[in-house]
Amino acid sequence: MSAPLLAVENIGRRFGGFVALDGVTAQFEPGKVTSIIGPNGAGKSTFFNVLSGVLTPSSGSIRFKGADLTGTRQHRFVHLGIARSYQITNIFPELSVHENVRVGAQASRSRYNIWTNRNTFHELSDRADAALQAVGLSAKRNETAKFLAHGQQRALEIAIALISDPEVLLLDEPTAGMGPEETREMVALLETLARQRTILLVEHKMKMILGLSDRILVLHHGRLIADGSPREIQTHPEVRRVYLGQNDGYA
Amino acid sequence: MSRKASDVVAALTSWRVVLSIVVLCLLPWLLPSKALAVNVLVYGVLAMGYNLLFGYTGLLSFGHAAFFGAGAYVTGIAIGQFGVPWYGAVVLGIAGGGCLALAIGALSIRTRGIYFSMVTLALAQLVYHVALQASSWTGGENGLRGFTVANVDLFGWRVNFLDPVNKYYILMAFAALALWFVSRVLNSPFGAAIEAIRENETRARACGYDVERTKLLSFVLSGLICALAGAMSALHLAFVPLDVLHYQTSGMIVMMTLLGGASSFFGPFVGALAFLLMEDVFSLWTSHWQIIVGSIFIVFVLFLPKGIWGTFLAKVTR
Numbered sequence: 168m169s170a171p172l173l174a175v176e177n178i179g180r181r182f183g184g185f186v187a188l189d190g191v192t193a194q195f196e197p198g199k200v201t202s203i204i205g206p207n208g209a210g211k212s213t214f215f216n217v218l219s220g221v222l223t224p225s226s227g228s229i230r231f232k233g234a235d236l237t238g239t240r241q242h243r244f245v246h247l248g249i250a251r252s253y254q255i256t257n258i259f260p261e262l263s264v265h266e267n268v269r270v271g272a273q274a275s276r277s278r279y280n281i282w283t284n285r286n287t288f289h290e291l292s293d294r295a296d297a298a299l300q301a302v303g304l305s306a307k308r309n310e311t312a313k314f315l316a317h318g319q320q321r322a323l324e325i326a327i328a329l330i331s332d333p334e335v336l337l338l339d340e341p342t343a344g345m346g347p348e349e350t351r352e353m354v355a356l357l358e359t360l361a362r363q364r365t366i367l368l369v370e371h372k373m374k375m376i377l378g379l380s381d382r383i384l385v386l387h388h389g390r391l392i393a394d395g396s397p398r399e400i401q402t403h404p405e406v407r408r409v410y411l412g413q414n415d416g417y418a
Numbered sequence: 419m420s421r422k423a424s425d426v427v428a429a430l431t432s433w434r435v436v437l438s439i440v441v442l443c444l445l446p447w448l449l450p451s452k453a454l455a456v457n458v459l460v461y462g463v464l465a466m467g468y469n470l471l472f473g474y475t476g477l478l479s480f481g482h483a484a485f486f487g488a489g490a491y492v493t494g495i496a497i498g499q500f501g502v503p504w505y506g507a508v509v510l511g512i513a514g515g516g517c518l519a520l521a522i523g524a525l526s527i528r529t530r531g532i533y534f535s536m537v538t539l540a541l542a543q544l545v546y547h548v549a550l551q552a553s554s555w556t557g558g559e560n561g562l563r564g565f566t567v568a569n570v571d572l573f574g575w576r577v578n579f580l581d582p583v584n585k586y587y588i589l590m591a592f593a594a595l596a597l598w599f600v601s602r603v604l605n606s607p608f609g610a611a612i613e614a615i616r617e618n619e620t621r622a623r624a625c626g627y628d629v630e631r632t633k634l635l636s637f638v639l640s641g642l643i644c645a646l647a648g649a650m651s652a653l654h655l656a657f658v659p660l661d662v663l664h665y666q667t668s669g670m671i672v673m674m675t676l677l678g679g680a681s682s683f684f685g686p687f688v689g690a691l692a693f694l695l696m697e698d699v700f701s702l703w704t705s706h707w708q709i710i711v712g713s714i715f716i717v718f719v720l721f722l723p724k725g726i727w728g729t730f731l732a733k734v735t736r
Contacts (some may be wrong), residue, residue, distance in 0.1 A: 245626035255642035257624070259617035268616045279635060319514045333625060334723035352448070 172197045172365055173218070173249070173335055178227035180213050180389075187213040188391040190227070193261045195335070195351065200361045202368045204400075205386035211369045212254065213337050216388065217253040218367065220244040231335075234268045244248045246275060251332035254369070260313035264304055267312050267323055268295035271330040298326040318349030322356065335365045342372060354379065355358060377401070385409075426555060427735050428718065434683045435601045439594045442687075452582035454698060458691045459586070459593045460651045465674040465686030466600055467643025469615035472672070473681030474604065475614030477638040480535045481522060482540030485641040489515040489648025490658040491549065491556055495594075498565030505570075508592070508649040515645020516638055518545070523637035527630055546663040562658040589650050596643050604637060607701075612636050616681075644671075671713055679725030688727040 171194035173270070180188040195201055203211050216222040218229065221240035221242060225379060229236045259267045262340075272291040273399045277283070286292075300303050302322040307368055312323060321341060328336060340348045341357065342414060354375055361379065370376050376383065383400040385393040393403045421662035424615035430437065442462075464486055471477050482511065496502040502510065526537040549556045556562055570579045570588060577584050603609050611632050614622040623629050652658050660668065670693070678689020698705035722729050 242623050242626050242628050245624065253620070253624075257618060257621045259614055259621060259735055262613065266610070270610045270622075271625040273607050273610055274622075276629055278611055278632065279608055281603045281606045281608045281639070284605045285610050286605075288607065313662055327621070327625065340518070395587065 171195055172232060174230045175218070176228045176230070178214075178217055178224045178229070180210075180217060180222060186389050188217065188224070191389075191391045192227075192393065193384060193391065195365060195367065197334070199367050199381040200357075200366045200368060200379055201382045201384060202370060202380040203384045203386060204376060205372070208388075209386040210389040211386055214340065214387075215251065215337055215367070215369055219249060219337050225407055242274075245331050246332070247338065248275075248331075249335040250328045250331050250335075251337035252321075252328045252339060252341060254343055256317070256320045256324060258312050258323050258327065260311075262312055264310050264312050264315065264323060265292075265295055265299065265308045268298050268330050269328050271295075271327040272298075277333055286360075294330060298330045301329065302326045303352070308386070316349075318345050318352065319352065321345065321349075325356065325360075329360075333364065335367065336360065336369045339369045340371065341368070342370065342375065350375070358382070373418045420466045421457075424735065427731065430594050430731075431436050431683075433523060435597050436543075437593075437685050437686065438597050439590075440584075442590050442593060446583065446586050448460060448481070450698070453588055454694060456582070456586050456589060457655050457694050458687065459589050459688035460647050460654060461674060461694065462687035463596045463650065463669075464644050464647035464671055465678065465690050466596060467640050467647060467687045468671045469680055470600060470603065470612075470643065471636055472641035472675055473679075473685075474609070474616060475489050475612040475640075477536040477633060477637070478672070479526075479637075480539030480665070480668050480672070481526075482640070482644050482671050483523060483663050483667060484542040484545040484670070485515040485519050485548065485644040485667065486651070486667060487545065488518045488650040490644030490652040490662050491562060491648075492645075493649040493652040494562045494565045494658045494732050495555060498562070499568065504567045504653060507644070508633070509651035512642055512645045512654070516642045519638045519641020520634075523641070527637060539668065542663070542668060543665060546660075546665070548664050549660060556658075556660070559660055561660055562652075565652070566656040567653055583656065587652060592646060592650055596646055598669075600643065601645075604683070608635070610630070619642035673711075675725075677715065677718055677725055679728030679731075682731060683723070683730045685725050685727035693728055 174193040175191060175193055178188055180193045191214065203214060205211050213222065220239055223238055231249065255292050260271065271289055272294045273288065276288065276291060299308060302325055304319060304322055304326065307319060312320065315323060325341060342353050345353060356380060378395055383395065383397055384391060385400060385406050387409045393400055393406045446452050449455045451567050468482050470714065471479055475663060489511040492514035493507045496507035496510045497504060522538060522541045524543060526534055550558055567579050570577050579585055579588065611627055614627065615632060617627055619629055648662065648735060674689040674693045675686050677692050678687065679685030696711050700710045718725065724732055
């Protein structure tokens with residue numbers, strides 16, 4: 168087993184009296200796809216928000232490449248190498264498709280410069296085009312982002328998340344609201360990405376998860392109840408009881 | 419969009435500073451009075467500074483009268499009480515407005531939406547009452563007087579500043595500087611960052627932008643330009659009425675920006691011109707001219723949210 172890239176130690180998060188995460192400990196190795204599953208309200212989104220710096224954990228710590236990230240502000244996470252996408256499409260609606268990605272690339276290069284013309288950063292523009300190519304949106308380059316189809320907007324969001332060239336990519340339900348055809352395209356895209364980087368995935372589509380994941384974590388009421396390969400998870404008695412059992416014909 | 423129309427817009431955009439300055443050069447000869455033309459300059463710069471924050475960063479401040487007033491008062495006090503030359507006083511006015519913007523921005527930027535608007539309004543009211551009470555400095559209710567600039571020395575030439583045409587073109591040089599500066603900011607990487615924040619704050623943060631710091635810088639830049647407008651107003655009137663700090667001034671800035679077209683480059687000048695023309699014309703008919711202007715404003719907000727200039731640009735590009 169190689170050294171973990173990302174590790175959480177006894178993470179807890181409360182919202183007032185509600186415990187959303189309760190002592191979760193896990194380690195993520197480089198180059199693997201890990202899915203996080205669990206019924207609604209299990210704490211998946213909170214877990215993702217803690218891993219991406221949106222929320223500071225109430226207890227416990229996050230370590231990335233050996234450095235403690237607990238309490239680091241969210242925008243720093245991207246610069247360190249952890250990027251994310253959102254469950255609800257989160258793009259810049261009025262900007263062009265290309266500018267959506269270009270402005271994402273720019274964040275690693277120039278944030279407060281008021282003197283240079285932004286168009287002189289050719290490298291950023293080229294990187295944005297390469298990212299659009301990777302997610303299959305090159306033809307839509309100059310369109311206003313809000314006019315894209317839903318599936319294309321989801322792909323655009325992944326391009327924005329990818330543009331910082333993150334070591335860890337957190338994808339929160341990338342196929343949410345997609346039809347079968349769009350889902351197939353997204354799965355193909357994720358399979359390509361999985362060969363290049365460490366991916367953490369929250370999803371509900373079991374067939375997709377079982378096909379894509381190297382490893383699955385199961386959350387229930389904020390606790391980690393199982394952690395193993397897809398095969399182990401499928402046969403795990405507690406998982407079958409709380410989660411898979413409610414979902415007949417999942418596979 | 420037809421090829422031709424998109425070319426026109428691209429040309430308009432890349433030449434926007436020069437074209438704007440050309441329009442401003444012609445303005446005093448197109449308007450009924452030189453005084454109105456100077457007011458268009460002052461309020462155009464004011465609305466343009468405000469637009470950087472409102473139109474491009476997406477923050478609705480109801481307290482920008484504070485920076486306009488600070489620029490005007492500091493300029494007037496520097497000339498009248500400390501004998502600073504007029505150009506030095508303008509620089510001090512801008513710096514004073516910028517410092518105030520840094521303070522008010524730092525206190526308000528972490529709040530959002532209506533709360534941000536209310537905090538900026540409250541802090542600007544605080545500035546108003548300080549100016550009202552500190553009457554030995556500001557003249558209190560009577561306003562600040564006694565700093566008339568009669569002549570200005572320009573590169574060895576002595577120019578009569580009381581002549582309306584001279585005054586217009588000297589103040590226009592400041593407006594041109596502001597136009598160039600704002601265009602520069604909008605073209606820059608920082609300009610892209612504030613647009614991204616306006617479009618989607620969550621995504622901008624997830625891209626790696628420090629949203630609070632970026633907003634604060636935008637707030638200060640906006641305050642600097644509004645303070646320049648204040649300094650121009652002080653030189654123009656040789657008088658700073660307490661009203662410059664009144665919340666009605668803040669409201670008027672918002673109205674001008676929306677009338678002309680928020681998030682368009684030249685829109686604020688068009689809005690200032692439209693507002694001042696309406697004030698001139700309607701106040702001849704009735705002392706209740708604000709009722710008419712208010713009704714027109716409502717029509718704009720409901721049916722032409724892009725304002726006069728923004729709607730025109732949208733028509734051209736379709």
